[in-house]
Structures are given as structure tokens and as C-alpha cells.
Amino acid sequence: MSDCPNRFALVQYHAGELPEPNRRSIERHIDQCERCSGVIERFEQNKQQGLEQRQSTLSRIRRLADADPQTGILPTYRQRPKGWWRPALGVAASAAVVIIAVLIGTGQLGDPPDKAVIAYRGAVALHVSAYRNGHRFKLDPDRTVRRGDRLTVEVTVSSPGYVALFSMDRQGKVTPLDTDIQFETNTEIQKFETAGRHLLKSNLVVDQEFSAAHIIVAFSQDPFDASAVQSDLSSTQTEGSAPAEMIRMKNNSTVLLDSIAVPAHER
Amino acid sequence: MLFGVHLLRRKRSPSTGEPLSFEEIYDRYYGVLLDHCERILGDRGEAEDALQEVLLRIYRALPSYKVEAGYSTWLFRIATNVCLNYLRTRRRKGLHLMENTDLAASSDQDVLKVVTARRILVELSSKLDEQEQQLLVDHFITDIDQGQLAQSYGITRRAVAKRLRKIRDRIGHLWPGDS
Structure with a gap:
């Protein structure tokens, strides 16, 4: 329709930003226009998706924002008071x-x-994407992973530190997940010199051998014993549950964890 | 969240007079921002990733944001910047997104404008500076009318039209249809 409002006006309408007369006029138009009502419908579907993952997204954003020294912005509660x-x-x-x-x-x-x-512990976030027939999608519990799908595993860290990657099967058995990057000699952890996003695995193919129910990343600012993390995860994990967010090591250092559930896959 | 932090992150909404916290911004704008990122990047998965970064930037910037013309212009500006960075990274790594041929053949003017603008951003971005790329997105993908554009850029409507003409002269035949 040629008299359709600008798309940005539909955005402002959906966000409840328009003053009353404009809002009513756009509402009348949407009632009669299939195209514009389709746009609003799309906004609404996206919004529902956001609400479904609200808790995990918000907690991840807070973790990354409040703990990131690279930005130069300290968490608000650590700022020096003025006066x-x-x-x-x-x-x-x-x-x-x-x-x-x-x-x-x-x-x-x-x-x-x-x-x-007490000390700043940093933050870690795991991102896993799947590729199928040239299309990319994020792992989603409702979407079945198929044989032949290719997974990439990326990790964002808020500061330089050490990282190890694990896979956990549906029985709770944890095994190290090899990465594209050579580990340091005699250790199963990878050192990241910089904060930010790092690609760890670009070609993890879902095949008959693939049994991961969770992919887990462990992160610490100091070197840590990856096999100790592995056995801690194995011993504390109950079937089907998500891994913890933090592990306290024997030397009292802390290893942070993030994990992503891999949806059931067809064999 | 700590009480003080919560207060700092609450802002006044221009239309309703109600303050908006980060959580309220998330609830109200997630849907439109995801749509915006997907329109620029042309890839749902990448748009979801970009939106995480957009939300992170919003979270950090919210305490210092002064609400004048509403939230959407500001939030879309952040989202556009993040997505343009994604496109730059994509170019640097030599990754090319295969454009959906159904979309490119669409008779829908809006879809055609978006697909063409995306093509310009991917193939001809070296001919445009950052501000021009932003304007291209605002005009064709975000679809903001020229009056609002003038307001958000702090220039006159005529100046907006002049800048768009300048971009068109440089882009030539690829300029999306109706302007």
C-alpha cells in the first residue's frame, strides 16, 4: 500500500512511543493493511523469542558488562563516590x-x-552456531541437530586468561573437546592473550560418534588444572542437568564456566 | 541488582513519562532490534549474535543516556553501528553471504530496497564513509522519514536530501529504486 507509514513509525508504534493521535491513526491503518500487520506480527514473534530467553540473556549481559576491564568502565557499584x-x-x-x-x-x-x-574474576560466554546447507543458526532446544551439521564454538572472555573446552554426554560423562588451536605444551588449557571473542573450534561435525548434550567452557585468569575441572564436572553432574557456573579449585582459585545445551540429534 | 545500580539504569520514557530500566528496554525493544539487525545483516544467526553485543552496549551506555527524542532512535543507532562493524569484519575475513535469490527477485519495494542497500554496504562500502553508510541504513533499511532523519542528525531536511543525493551520485545504478 502506498499510504503505509514508514517502517520506523511501526517500530515506534510497537514500542509504545507514539503520541495518542498518531498511535490511533497507525492502529487504524494496521487493521486494514496486511503488509503492516505482518510487520507488527514479526516484531511480536521476535519479542516472544526474546522473552523466552530473557533470564539467561540478561544474566549473561550483566556478567559481561559488569566485569569487563577492557572497556575502562567499572561496574557502577565500584565507582568512587563524589562529594x-x-x-x-x-x-x-x-x-x-x-x-x-x-x-x-x-x-x-x-x-x-x-x-x-573478593578479587575480580572476569567473565566468560560461550557461543555455538550450527551450519546446515550453507545456512547458519544458533543452537536451540527446539531444533534438532542432524548428522552432517557443522558446529563452530566461540568463546568471549572479559580479560586475558586460560580456557578449556569440554563436552558432556546425556549420562553426564565429561570429556575434553579438542580445539583448532594448539594447546600449550603439557597442558590442556589454552591461553588467551586478549579479551574478546575467540574462535576455538570451527569444524565440529555431527556424526555417529557425536554424543555431546552440553558443550562447556572453563575460564580462569590464572592457569588451572583442566583434568581437575573435568573430574569435578563428572562427579557433580546429574543426568540431564546444566553444569554449574563456577568451580572452586583445591588451591582456592575459581574457574568460571559457561555451557550451551546441544539439542537432541538424529543419528 | 544492587539498589543504586538499578536507580542509575532507570530512565524516563518520553511518551509515557515512565522511567525505563534496562530490563524494560529489553522487553519493549528486543523484537524490533532483532528485526533491524536481521535486515542489515541478512542472516538470522548473525543478527542474534549482533543483538547480544547491541544489548551489552545499551546496558553500558544507559546510565549516561539523556532521553530527548525517545529511545528507538538511540537504540537503532547503536544497533546499526554494531551491524556495520559485523559487515566490516565479514569483508575483512573475505566472507560473503549468499543473498537469498527469492528476496532479490521480490516485487516488494521494501524488500528490494533492503537487499540493494545491503549489497551496497557489502560491495561498495569503500566508496562511502561511516556516516554515509549510517545514513544509507537509516534511509533504506530502518526507513526513517527525512524529517526525523534531519532531527536525529541535527541538520535540515534539505541537508539530508543533499547528502542522500551525494551518496546516490557515488553509487550510481545500484541506488535503490524509489527515492
Whole structure:
């Protein structure tokens, strides 16, 4: 229809941004125009998709945003307060640190807190895409993976650090997933020199041998024992459940995890 | 989320007067932003990836955003920048998306404009600077009318038309049909 509103007006209508007279006039048009009602329908379908993955997406965004030192933006709650009371707050904080240190030193507060918990731990996010007949799609529990599909595994880290990749089958058995990148000598972890997105595996083909129910990435800013992570995951995993988000190692360091469920596949 | 952080991330919506948190922006704009990314990139999976980055940028920028002309112009500007970066990366890596031939043969003017604009961005981007690429997206893919474009760029309507003519002269025969 030639009198259709601009698409951007439909965007503003869908987002509830238009003032009342414009809103009503566009509403009347949509009622009569198949094309524009189709556009609104499409926005609505996308919105539903967003709502279905709302919780996981929002928590991933917060994790990446709040913990990313590369941006130069500190999480808001860590920003220094402004105003006349700043020096006073500094003195009070220093005094509190001294008192706590004394209490810890004299054993009155029990064990010192775990440094790994207090310190910045970074963040990791896993992205897995599937390719079929030249088309790419994200892994989705509702979509069956077929034999011959090719998977790529990418990892985004918020700071330089070390990464290991695992696959977990439907019985909860965890095995290392080899990557395209050569691991460092005598270790199963990969060192990332930079923050950002890294391609780890570009040609993971779904074949008869393929049994992954979850692909898991482990990340730490310090080197860690990948086999210990593997056995921890194997021992704590119950059938069908998603892996934990963090593992505490024996030396009290922390390894962060992210995982993606691989939908059931046809053999 | 901590109380203070939550407050900082709440902004006033121009139309309703209600403040919008990041979560409310997610709920209200996810659908339209995903559509926008897909129109620029021509690939659903890549659009979903790009949208994650868009949301991350929105989350970081929201505390310092001053609401003047609504959220959608600002949010779409962020999404366009992220998607143009994706296209640049795609070019740098030598990856070419196979355009759906059904779309290219479509009689729908909107689809034709989008497909052609995408082709220009992929094949002829070296002839356009970043601002011109942005304008091309705003005009043909986002489909913002020239009055609103003038407002968002802080220039006159005539200046918008002049810039579009300048781009058309450089692009030549590939210029999408109706303008």
C-alpha cells in the first residue's frame, strides 16, 4: 500500500512511543493493511523469542558488562563516590580494613576470606552456531541437530586468561573437546592473550560418534588444572542437568564456566 | 541488582513519562532490534549474535543516556553501528553471504530496497564513509522519514536530501529504486 507509514513509525508504534493521535491513526491503518500487520506480527514473534530467553540473556549481559576491564568502565557499584564526604569515607574504610586485619590476625574472625572471591574474576560466554546447507543458526532446544551439521564454538572472555573446552554426554560423562588451536605444551588449557571473542573450534561435525548434550567452557585468569575441572564436572553432574557456573579449585582459585545445551540429534 | 545500580539504569520514557530500566528496554525493544539487525545483516544467526553485543552496549551506555527524542532512535543507532562493524569484519575475513535469490527477485519495494542497500554496504562500502553508510541504513533499511532523519542528525531536511543525493551520485545504478 502506498499510504503505509514508514517502517520506523511501526517500530515506534510497537514500542509504545507514539503520541495518542498518531498511535490511533497507525492502529487504524494496521487493521486494514496486511503488509503492516505482518510487520507488527514479526516484531511480536521476535519479542516472544526474546522473552523466552530473557533470564539467561540478561544474566549473561550483566556478567559481561559488569566485569569487563577492557572497556575502562567499572561496574557502577565500584565507582568512587563524589562529594564532600569522600575523604571521610576513605578514612572510615581504611580504619575498617585495619580493624578487620587486626581481628583476623588475632584469630577472632576465623579464617581469612578467600581472595579469589573478593578479587575480580572476569567473565566468560560461550557461543555455538550450527551450519546446515550453507545456512547458519544458533543452537536451540527446539531444533534438532542432524548428522552432517557443522558446529563452530566461540568463546568471549572479559580479560586475558586460560580456557578449556569440554563436552558432556546425556549420562553426564565429561570429556575434553579438542580445539583448532594448539594447546600449550603439557597442558590442556589454552591461553588467551586478549579479551574478546575467540574462535576455538570451527569444524565440529555431527556424526555417529557425536554424543555431546552440553558443550562447556572453563575460564580462569590464572592457569588451572583442566583434568581437575573435568573430574569435578563428572562427579557433580546429574543426568540431564546444566553444569554449574563456577568451580572452586583445591588451591582456592575459581574457574568460571559457561555451557550451551546441544539439542537432541538424529543419528 | 544492587539498589543504586538499578536507580542509575532507570530512565524516563518520553511518551509515557515512565522511567525505563534496562530490563524494560529489553522487553519493549528486543523484537524490533532483532528485526533491524536481521535486515542489515541478512542472516538470522548473525543478527542474534549482533543483538547480544547491541544489548551489552545499551546496558553500558544507559546510565549516561539523556532521553530527548525517545529511545528507538538511540537504540537503532547503536544497533546499526554494531551491524556495520559485523559487515566490516565479514569483508575483512573475505566472507560473503549468499543473498537469498527469492528476496532479490521480490516485487516488494521494501524488500528490494533492503537487499540493494545491503549489497551496497557489502560491495561498495569503500566508496562511502561511516556516516554515509549510517545514513544509507537509516534511509533504506530502518526507513526513517527525512524529517526525523534531519532531527536525529541535527541538520535540515534539505541537508539530508543533499547528502542522500551525494551518496546516490557515488553509487550510481545500484541506488535503490524509489527515492
